[in-house]
Amino acid sequence: MAKIRVPTPLRAYTDGASDIEVAGSTVGEALGNLVEQHPDLRVHLFQDDDLRSFVNIFIGDEDIRFMQGLDTEIDAADSLRIIPSIAGGRRTQ
Amino acid sequence: MSSVHQRFADLSNDEVKRYSRHVIMPEVGMEGQRRLKASSVLLIGTGGLGSPLALYLAAAGIGRIGLVDYDVVDFTNLQRQVIHGVSTVGVSKLESAETRMLDLNPDIEVVKYNEPLTSENALRIFSDGWDIVIDGTDNFPTRYLVNDACVKLGIPNVYGSIFRFEGQLSVFYADEGPCYRCMFPEPPPPGLVPSCAEGGVLGILPGTIGTMQATEAIKLLLGIGDPMIGRMMLYDALEMSFHSIKVRKDPNCPVCGIPADEIELIDYEQFCGMPAHDHSEFTSVDETVDIDIRSVTVHDVKAALENGDDVVVIDVRDPHEWDISVIDGTVKIPKPDIQLAKNGIQGGRRLWEETVLKDIPKDKTLYLHCRSGVRSADSIAFLSEVGYDLEKMYNVEGGILAWADEIDPAMPKY
Numbered sequence: 001m002a003k004i005r006v007p008t009p010l011r012a013y014t015d016g017a018s019d020i021e022v023a024g025s026t027v028g029e030a031l032g033n034l035v036e037q038h039p040d041l042r043v044h045l046f047q048d049d050d051l052r053s054f055v056n057i058f059i060g061d062e063d064i065r066f067m068q069g070l071d072t073e074i075d076a077a078d079s080l081r082i083i084p085s086i087a088g089g090r091r092t093q
Numbered sequence: 094m095s096s097v098h099q100r101f102a103d104l105s106n107d108e109v110k111r112y113s114r115h116v117i118m119p120e121v122g123m124e125g126q127r128r129l130k131a132s133s134v135l136l137i138g139t140g141g142l143g144s145p146l147a148l149y150l151a152a153a154g155i156g157r158i159g160l161v162d163y164d165v166v167d168f169t170n171l172q173r174q175v176i177h178g179v180s181t182v183g184v185s186k187l188e189s190a191e192t193r194m195l196d197l198n199p200d201i202e203v204v205k206y207n208e209p210l211t212s213e214n215a216l217r218i219f220s221d222g223w224d225i226v227i228d229g230t231d232n233f234p235t236r237y238l239v240n241d242a243c244v245k246l247g248i249p250n251v252y253g254s255i256f257r258f259e260g261q262l263s264v265f266y267a268d269e270g271p272c273y274r275c276m277f278p279e280p281p282p283p284g285l286v287p288s289c290a291e292g293g294v295l296g297i298l299p300g301t302i303g304t305m306q307a308t309e310a311i312k313l314l315l316g317i318g319d320p321m322i323g324r325m326m327l328y329d330a331l332e333m334s335f336h337s338i339k340v341r342k343d344p345n346c347p348v349c350g351i352p353a354d355e356i357e358l359i360d361y362e363q364f365c366g367m368p369a370h371d372h373s374e375f376t377s378v379d380e381t382v383d384i385d386i387r388s389v390t391v392h393d394v395k396a397a398l399e400n401g402d403d404v405v406v407i408d409v410r411d412p413h414e415w416d417i418s419v420i421d422g423t424v425k426i427p428k429p430d431i432q433l434a435k436n437g438i439q440g441g442r443r444l445w446e447e448t449v450l451k452d453i454p455k456d457k458t459l460y461l462h463c464r465s466g467v468r469s470a471d472s473i474a475f476l477s478e479v480g481y482d483l484e485k486m487y488n489v490e491g492g493i494l495a496w497a498d499e500i501d502p503a504m505p506k507y
Contacts, residue, residue, distance in 0.1 A: 086256035088231030
């Protein structure tokens with residue numbers, strides 16, 4: 001099974017897990033499996049069935065937007081990463 | 094690549110001695126050090142990232158260093174903003190930083206811009222002869238503003254960003270590679286940005302990322318090594334791991350994909366849906382603030398707890414904050430748990446009685462508090478969405494900070 005690396009800001013929705021094994025032969029299937037395992041993640045990654053525009057998914061060091069997007073094929077050895085958009089340690093509340 | 098400029102300044106004998114560990118390296122040498130002295134670098138922010146940046150760039154002999162900040166030094170800054178000190182708490186960050194930089198190296202010039210960076214002043218400030226801009230800000234609106242202004246003026250933007258134990262580093266230089274918007278076309282909506290409850294930052298982290306930004310700036314100025322153009326370094330302090338990813342130029346980028354003279358600086362607070370700084374007049378148009386939330390004071394809370402009124406006082410801060418201070422007699426349910434419960438109920442995945450909300454009675458008067466009053470107001474909005482009566486819920490004004498000020502002066506504030 002491929003592995004997905006979840007960044008700190010999203011670990012609140014994965015019970016703290018950082019590396020999650022997922023089934024699927026494409027990026028879309030793998031992410032679908034991920035949000036099935038952790039339903040609270042869905043709203044952070046997807047808007048309806050599309051990946052949110054600020055969510056960056058990488059396979060190794062490559063951005064899937066420059067591959068075949070959610071249709072990009074993966075195999076069990078692949079490591080996926082969600083790259084968060086972070087701004088800093090500003091206290092907003 | 095070649096250096097971003099071709100100017101050279103003469104060095105005095107004292108300066109040659111000061112920089113001797115530089116000039117004996119062939120990659121720098123006398124020529125490189127004279128180039129650094131002729132260089133101008135603008136730092137946006139003199140906080141966590143700006144502190145190591147300003148110190149190391151001053152020490153390295155960058156001849157002219159600009160600082161943009163409007164803030165004063167706060168006691169809570171000292172956990173990470175090491176250019177400041179107890180003696181400058183309450184002093185302008187620019188004054189505080191300048192004093193320390195000139196103490197470290199009196200041969201440099203410090204240029205101060207005591208104002209928040211805005212769409213109105215960014216082009217004026219950035220056009221003041223800066224070879225490189227370094228983004229050391231702490232919020233999305235200013236990051237997009239810095240990017241767009243740098244792309245428009247053709248200035249390399251050395252980017253660093255931090256969150257908790259993770260950091261990112263890149264060089265966005267549209268003349269030779271992608272810009273920030275190629276990687277992050279849009280900011281996350283405010284509701285999906287981690288709040289301070291989930292936020293915070295390891296004090297050392299901006300030191301790590303800030304010194305890496307300073308390294309990239311020196312490389313660009315000297316024209317040596319492989320700059321982080323088209324790449325982003327991801328740093329995880331807990332794992333002590335570095336991972337480099339490729340950042341590609343987006344030919345359809347709305348900023349670096351169009352001619353520079355067509356790039357317009359926009360209202361970035363509107364674009365991001367959040368304020369850029371404390372002085373901002375921006376108010377969110379988020380629907381949750383449109384509902385009418387009732388409030389009570391900490392004195393009302395004290396009276397209710399003492400009189401045994403039929404009121405449930407709920408503390409929605411995070412568990413680690415309860416270790417710092419608590420008001421006795423409160424029910425403790427973190428805001429993220431309330432939000433998750435609300436999402437679960439609305440998504441049809443959970444029943445009310447299966448969530449933390451089962452501990453929040455629907456038929457009683459509720460007083461909700463957090464640290465300062467924002468998270469508790471959000472929690473009231475969430476509860477109202479899943480069947481709680483808005484007229485029975487009250488936000489405690491000023492949160493536990495107000496309690497420490499007005500009820501229990503011995504309580505620590507954070």
